[in-house]
Every structure is written in C-alpha cells, then in structure tokens.
Amino acid sequence: DFASQMGWAGSQIELGHPASCSGANLAIRPDDYPDTRSMGPSGDDALVIQSLAKQGRGVDMCWDPQLAVKTAGAASVQEWTHQRMRWAGKMAHYHGRVQATALWMGWVAVMQMVLLMAMLKEPAQGALLSLCFWCVISGLHIAFARQVMRRLGRRASWLSWLMLAWTQPFQAPWLMLAKTGLLQFWGIESTAKWKGRTCAA
Numbered sequence: 001d002f003a004s005q006m007g008w009a010g011s012q013i014e015l016g017h018p019a020s021c022s023g024a025n026l027a028i029r030p031d032d033y034p035d036t037r038s039m040g041p042s043g044d045d046a047l048v049i050q051s052l053a054k055q056g057r058g059v060d061m062c063w064d065p066q067l068a069v070k071t072a073g074a075a076s077v078q079e080w081t082h083q084r085m086r087w088a089g090k091m092a093h094y095h096g097r098v099q100a101t102a103l104w105m106g107w108v109a110v111m112q113m114v115l116l117m118a119m120l121k122e123p124a125q126g127a128l129l130s131l132c133f134w135c136v137i138s139g140l141h142i143a144f145a146r147q148v149m150r151r152l153g154r155r156a157s158w159l160s161w162l163m164l165a166w167t168q169p170f171q172a173p174w175l176m177l178a179k180t181g182l183l184q185f186w187g188i189e190s191t192a193k194w195k196g197r198t199c200a201a
Helices: 002-014 046-054 077-089 096-121 123-151 158-179
Strands: none
Touching: 002 096, 002 123, 077 158, 096 123, 096 158, 123 158
C-alpha cells in the first residue's frame, strides 16, 4: 500500500503533474507556502503541491531512503478508514488528471466486486471471470509496487504482497459503505475526521 502510494506520487511529480505526497515528508520554503484554506480543513500535503504546480512552481521528489521521515501508520481498521476518508474528501479540489486516476481506481475496485457478485448467479463463469480479472489487476499492482520498493531500498514479504492483492478490491466499496453511516456501530464515522492542522496567515 505504501509503495503504491509513493510510486503514484513520484511518477506524477516526474511527469510534471504533482498529485500527492506525504505531509510528514514535505519540505517547502515558508514564503512559498500557498494558502489552501478555501479548499477545506486539510491544510497540507496533496492540496499544497497541487496548488504550487498550478502557480507554476517547481515540485520535485527525492527518492533517497536516508532522507525519508518515518511516521506511524494506521493502527486499526477504524484509523485506516478515517485516514482514507480524509484523503477522499480532498478529491473535489484535485486537478483533472488526479480525479481521473482516482475514479479509474474506484471503477476497477467496483468491477472486481461486481464480478465476485456474478458468481452467485453464474458460479462457473463468474468465478472464472473474477479470478482472471483479479489475477491481472493484482499482478499489475504487485509489479508496480515491487519496482517502487526497490527504488526505496526496501523489501516486502510474500505475505505483504498477498495482503495487497486480497484487500485492494474491497477498499473502495468499504469506504462507500462507511460513507453511508452503516459502520458507526464499529466506531467509524460517516464523515472524515480532520487532524486540525491549519494554514495560519
């Protein structure tokens, strides 16, 4: 998951269309920091570098693993869900290329779920289509993520790749379900929980 995010963020920066980054690893001159308060309560990372790119400012990514800042990831399903809901809440302010990518990934996940549901009606054909589609998409994800991990000087276990392949189809539908409020009994709110960071004048 980490490698997929960093790979997409880095590739978009190298293509000249900054889309995403990690606030923990973001370095910017104070005088160049854009005012993103009109874009909602996020106030950092993705919206900042997209705003800089829109202003014609240069944005670059350093792949040196020795310069990376370590930060704790989500420690529970609830934290992970709220984190992804925060990210999704910024999409309305993303530029066209980023929105297109997000919608494409959402479509892929939904299609995987549709094919899985097809097995209930046509078990043999549905299972074959689902398995083929899942194998192709998972293979592409793993091949991409492995290249990123190598560039970052990191390695992942086979269990990590298996978890990536198995959980990816359920991420978009899970967030959609959370948005309906049906998961509130499990401590997952239907709206994003922001961290309270602000862009002071």
